[in-house]
Amino acid sequence: MFTRIFQQLFKNLFSNVATNPFPAVHMPPSLTDALSNPDAIKPPIPVGERFRGKLRYDRAKCIGCKLCMRVCPANATDFVPEEKKIIIHNDKCCFCAQCTEICPVKCLTMSGEFAMSSYDRKGNITKDSGAAVAGA
Amino acid sequence: MSTTYKVPIGPVHVGLKEPVTAWLTLDGERIMDAKLRLGAIHRGIEFMARERNPIQVIYLSERICGICSFSHVLAFIRAIEDLSAIKVPPRGQYIRSLVLELERIHSHILWSGVACYSIGFDSAFHLGMEMRERVMDLLELLTGNRVNYGVATFGGVRWDITPEFAKATRDMIKFYRREFTPFRDIVMEDPIAQARMRGVGVLTKEEAVRYSAVGPVARASGLRVDLRKSSPYEAYSDMPVEPVVPQDYFGAAHGDVLDRFAVRVLEVYQSLDLLEKILDGLPDGPFVAETNLNKVLASLKKAEGVGWGIIEAPRGDDTHIVSLKGGEDNVLWWKVRAPTYASAVSWPLMFRGNELADAPLIINSLDPCVSCMERTLTTNAHGDSNIITKQELIKRCREKTDTLRARGGETR
Numbered sequence: 001m002f003t004r005i006f007q008q009l010f011k012n013l014f015s016n017v018a019t020n021p022f023p024a025v026h027m028p029p030s031l032t033d034a035l036s037n038p039d040a041i042k043p044p045i046p047v048g049e050r051f052r053g054k055l056r057y058d059r060a061k062c063i064g065c066k067l068c069m070r071v072c073p074a075n076a077t078d079f080v081p082e083e084k085k086i087i088i089h090n091d092k093c094c095f096c097a098q099c100t101e102i103c104p105v106k107c108l109t110m111s112g113e114f115a116m117s118s119y120d121r122k123g124n125i126t127k128d129s130g131a132a133v134a135g136a
Numbered sequence: 137m138s139t140t141y142k143v144p145i146g147p148v149h150v151g152l153k154e155p156v157t158a159w160l161t162l163d164g165e166r167i168m169d170a171k172l173r174l175g176a177i178h179r180g181i182e183f184m185a186r187e188r189n190p191i192q193v194i195y196l197s198e199r200i201c202g203i204c205s206f207s208h209v210l211a212f213i214r215a216i217e218d219l220s221a222i223k224v225p226p227r228g229q230y231i232r233s234l235v236l237e238l239e240r241i242h243s244h245i246l247w248s249g250v251a252c253y254s255i256g257f258d259s260a261f262h263l264g265m266e267m268r269e270r271v272m273d274l275l276e277l278l279t280g281n282r283v284n285y286g287v288a289t290f291g292g293v294r295w296d297i298t299p300e301f302a303k304a305t306r307d308m309i310k311f312y313r314r315e316f317t318p319f320r321d322i323v324m325e326d327p328i329a330q331a332r333m334r335g336v337g338v339l340t341k342e343e344a345v346r347y348s349a350v351g352p353v354a355r356a357s358g359l360r361v362d363l364r365k366s367s368p369y370e371a372y373s374d375m376p377v378e379p380v381v382p383q384d385y386f387g388a389a390h391g392d393v394l395d396r397f398a399v400r401v402l403e404v405y406q407s408l409d410l411l412e413k414i415l416d417g418l419p420d421g422p423f424v425a426e427t428n429l430n431k432v433l434a435s436l437k438k439a440e441g442v443g444w445g446i447i448e449a450p451r452g453d454d455t456h457i458v459s460l461k462g463g464e465d466n467v468l469w470w471k472v473r474a475p476t477y478a479s480a481v482s483w484p485l486m487f488r489g490n491e492l493a494d495a496p497l498i499i500n501s502l503d504p505c506v507s508c509m510e511r512t513l514t515t516n517a518h519g520d521s522n523i524i525t526k527q528e529l530i531k532r533c534r535e536k537t538d539t540l541r542a543r544g545g546e547t548r
Contacts, residue, residue: 003322003326003327004318004321004322004326005259005260005322005326007265007318008259008318008322009259011477018269031294039361047278048276048277048280049280050277050278050279050280050295051276051280051281052280052281052286063167067430070189070433071189071191071192071429071433072192073188073191073192073193073194073195073196074195094195094199094284095281096195096286097286098191098195098286098429099355101294101429102430
């Protein structure tokens with residue numbers, strides 16, 4: 001029985017592969033080992049211009065106004081009263097970029113970094129990522 | 137002598153996308169009765185909103201559902217705008233409609249693919265998934281994300297349409313007009329797919345009215361219901377939207393799974409037409425009423441009252457009702473009536489008389505969003521709210537210890 005799907009299947013034989021296997025083309029023997037070696041990771045498709053990735057926090061610029069804490073939906077920012085600065089819990093962040101909009105001194109920016117899962121919650125806290133670099 | 141058996145499908149089942157349990161009463165292979173049991177994925181989102189201000193709740197409402205996230209955001213935002221009288225500039229309204237239509241395309245193509253998957257038509261499933269990538273790319277281009285776009289805000293949208301995006305959208309419309317038709321024909325002209333879906337899970341027009349089915353389910357039963365026509369919002373007041381009903385295309389509405397498939401597929405074409413109209417009629421000017429979030433928060437703190445927002449989500453009408461109290465930052469209460477919740481009442485009717493093997497297809501035919509559906513309302517016997525907070529519960533628990541101690545450890 002020749003139905004319409006065969007026409008499509010025949011067309012697909014000569015078309016390119018639609019997906020980009022990430023982080024590796026084939027399943028490595030140990031995924032943890034493969035991920036700890038950045039050279040072995042197959043490069044991902046570059047992110048878009050408006051992509052909202054891991055937050056960058058310029059600690060020196062921050063004035064400690066706590067406005068970012070007021071709009072953060074996930075309560076991902078914590079205030080350190082002794083230093084009048086914030087810390088960002090990246091595991092809670094929902095990447096809405098609302099804090100970057102409300103920040104009066106623009107010390108918070110979104111980067112393009114997205115591969116940041118980790119077993120270490122405490123290690124996944126941003127305390128300072130330095131001055132924003134253009135294109136980072 | 138006849139023996140009936142009770143068989144559960146779910147809450148975790150390979151044919152289901154989300155956890156829901158259907159208890160089926162079987163006589164042999166025939167389903168005599170069906171009962172749905174919900175509650176496996178209730179998350180208490182409305183309660184969480186009471187600790188957050190309206191700007192934070194935008195992103196919370198986005199997490200009600202992953203697929204129709206923009207519909208929930210927009211319904212919530214419209215409810216807040218309704219009570220606080222924030223005006224949206226025309227360009228903002230057009231961009232909102234544009235994202236709504238993109239979302240409808242992505243939701244319907246995803247569902248068509250999954251429907252093929254549940255009948256075992258895997259080639260069409262993969263084709264549908266490949267189709268969907270194009271509109272996902274477009275949403276990523278506009279908002280930066282593939283799901284949970286975060287694009288809407290009070291008084292407009294957060295990002296404007298660029299000329300590159302407008303061009304990409306027109307390319308996408310051309311792409312779908314060319315490439316989506318083969319997908320439609322592959323499924324709808326396939327004799328096996330027809331035999332599998334025709335006459336299965338029937339919901340008649342009268343039943344759809346009586347049990348308040350909404351969206352594509354109601355339209356597949358032949359009801360001309362579409363909020364974009366009956367109560368136009370955003371840019372839809374500028375462009376006529378005719379509800380897609382099967383009797384206009386095939387002569388008669390059967391109200392079965394094939395009709396639901398047809399309605400959703402045809403709505404993709406309708407959305408493509410609407411996208412073209414939105415791009416042609418896109419007005420100039422600002423796309424958001426107020427960019428300073430501090431001012432927005434301050435004005436919302438003063439606002440008081442109850443606001444309604446009702447829109448046509450990909451699955452039907454989505455209603456949000458919000459109440460704010462003057463002088464308080466946080467949302468006072470928030471009620472969500474998701475489309476699946478309304479349609480789920482007619483769900484058990486669709487099972488009757490069908491075979492057990494059709495059950496996953498019937499469950500899927502509603503395009504169920506169980507996460508949207510699981511809402512609760514806490515009331516006491518008199519119908520008014522009687523909520524015990526965590527702090528109060530802990531207080532009561534400690535008080536009991538104190539009472540016990542005072543009595544010297546005797547329980548009574």
